[in-house]
Amino acid sequence: MYIILCLYIWPSAPTVAPSGLGGGGGDHNELIVTWTTMAREYQNGDGFGYILAFRKKDSQSWMEMRIPHVESSRYVYYNDSLTPYSPFEVKIKAFNRRGEGPFSQMAGVYSAEEEPTVGPSNINATALTAFEIQVSWEPVQQLSANGILRGYEIRYWRQHEREAAADRVRTAGLEATARVSGLRPSTRYHVAVLAYNSAGTGPPSPRTTVTTRKPPPNRRPGNVSWKANGSAVTVRWDHVKAMHNESAVLGYKVLYKHEGQTSLKVLDKAKTSMSLPLPKDNGYVVLEIRSWGEGGDGPAHEIIVSRDSGTGMMVQNDASSTLSSQPLHLFTGLLLFTLVSLVGL
Numbered sequence: 001m002y003i004i005l006c007l008y009i010w011p012s013a014p015t016v017a018p019s020g021l022g023g024g025g026g027d028h029n030e031l032i033v034t035w036t037t038m039a040r041e042y043q044n045g046d047g048f049g050y051i052l053a054f055r056k057k058d059s060q061s062w063m064e065m066r067i068p069h070v071e072s073s074r075y076v077y078y079n080d081s082l083t084p085y086s087p088f089e090v091k092i093k094a095f096n097r098r099g100e101g102p103f104s105q106m107a108g109v110y111s112a113e114e115e116p117t118v119g120p121s122n123i124n125a126t127a128l129t130a131f132e133i134q135v136s137w138e139p140v141q142q143l144s145a146n147g148i149l150r151g152y153e154i155r156y157w158r159q160h161e162r163e164a165a166a167d168r169v170r171t172a173g174l175e176a177t178a179r180v181s182g183l184r185p186s187t188r189y190h191v192a193v194l195a196y197n198s199a200g201t202g203p204p205s206p207r208t209t210v211t212t213r214k215p216p217p218n219r220r221p222g223n224v225s226w227k228a229n230g231s232a233v234t235v236r237w238d239h240v241k242a243m244h245n246e247s248a249v250l251g252y253k254v255l256y257k258h259e260g261q262t263s264l265k266v267l268d269k270a271k272t273s274m275s276l277p278l279p280k281d282n283g284y285v286v287l288e289i290r291s292w293g294e295g296g297d298g299p300a301h302e303i304i305v306s307r308d309s310g311t312g313m314m315v316q317n318d319a320s321s322t323l324s325s326q327p328l329h330l331f332t333g334l335l336l337f338t339l340v341s342l343v344g345l
């Protein structure tokens with residue numbers, strides 16, 4: 001027992017190698033190596049530190065760095081001639097006053113990334129609606145990415161505005177197309193695309209311009225009426241006419257909602273009426289009727305049609321008004337499901 005204890009505390013060189021070797025990242029011209037600080041019981045005595053060895057992958061000679069700090073867990077090697085994102089091999093051992101321990105396993109670490117050196121080309125932007133454009137481009141080759149290409153940044157700014165004040169959105173991956181929304185109608189935008197990696201963005205592509213479409217009419221379909229029989233509701237509305245500064249109406253959309261389920265019917269502009277099934281249970285259906293066209297969708301007119309045993313109820317509701325000031329009509333008795341209501345806007 002006495003002898004074992006003596007051997008255990010007797011100072012000697014470290015006998016195990018540090019673990020958790022890794023690294024990467026950092027600023028230009030840096031190679032960052034990290035490891036797990038060695039616990040005191042493995043230090044085997046005073047004068048403790050680490051010896052870090054590294055070399056460019058596939059080269060012969062190792063460079064060694066002596067790091068005489070017990071608590072170190074990170075080393076930053078700086079060299080002006082380090083190329084961005086190049087692979088290195090690293091290994092590490094511990095030392096104390098008695099000598100050096102064994103080297104750890106080798107680990108692969110990359111030097112710091114730098115921004116991509118080239119930008120996307122052939123950028124193309126088209127207006128989808130008054131509020132949305134689609135942008136596409138020729139992707140950047142991975143070789144010129146100076147690191148791992150993460151995606152693309154789309155910058156867009158209004159004509160007469162400064163590019164420095166551009167709004168920007170980033171793709172999450174390497175797709176070469178993106179939609180940008182939240183734009184102003186009938187507005188000319190400049191657009192440029194840049195590749196990015198963890199170090200930042202590269203140079204911008206040549207810029208292009210795009211003009212968003214005129215806004216959709218800001219009126220909902222008017223004079224909406226509906227008629228329900230036992231199994232269906234037929235709804236009618238008046239045409240929405242676009243003004244000179246609005247985009248043409250190409251048709252109507254009727255959104256049908258019942259018990260959390262929705263289905264959308266898209267009609268061309270020749271149709272201004274539609275029949276839809278009424279639920280057999282005591283539920284209700286919500287209908288939203290709106291115009292659609294090149295500028296996008298117009299505001300909706302909302303109708304709620306419900307029925308329960310012996311009672312048919314309809315609520316005329318202006319979808320965009322925040323005050324619920326619309327009248328509620330309650331019909332009871334013999335009238336049941338044959339209801340017609342005329343509503344002027």
Ligand SMILES: *[C@@H]1O[C@H](CO)[C@@H](O)[C@H](O)[C@H]1NC(C)=O
Nearest residue numbers: 056063077078079080081082
């Ligand atoms: C920097 O790297 C070059 C080329 O690999 C090497 O010759 C030089 O010794 C390095 N300098 C330092 C300070 O490590």
Ligand SMILES: *[C@@H]1O[C@H](CO)[C@@H](O)[C@H](O)[C@H]1NC(C)=O
Nearest residue numbers: 122123124125126134135136
């Ligand atoms: C730009 O995109 C539009 C729509 O995607 C396409 O019709 C057009 O051909 C494209 N133009 C160029 C130059 O790629």
Ligand SMILES: *[C@@H]1O[C@H](CO)[C@@H](O)[C@H](O)[C@H]1NC(C)=O
Nearest residue numbers: 222223224225236238342344
């Ligand atoms: C509303 O529609 C009904 C039926 O389609 C029609 O008779 C009536 O003239 C319309 N009212 C207005 C104000 O357009």
Ligand SMILES: *[C@@H]1O[C@H](CO)[C@@H](O)[C@H](O)[C@H]1NC(C)=O
Nearest residue numbers: 229230231232233234275276
């Ligand atoms: C109710 O109206 C729908 C659509 O107009 C029609 O197909 C159906 O036959 C009608 N049902 C009754 C009971 O009148």
Ligand SMILES: *[C@@H]1O[C@H](CO)[C@@H](O)[C@H](O)[C@H]1NC(C)=O
Nearest residue numbers: 185186215218243244245246
């Ligand atoms: C469109 O023009 C009308 C007058 O003709 C004006 O009242 C309205 O604000 C304009 N709308 C837009 C979005 O510019």
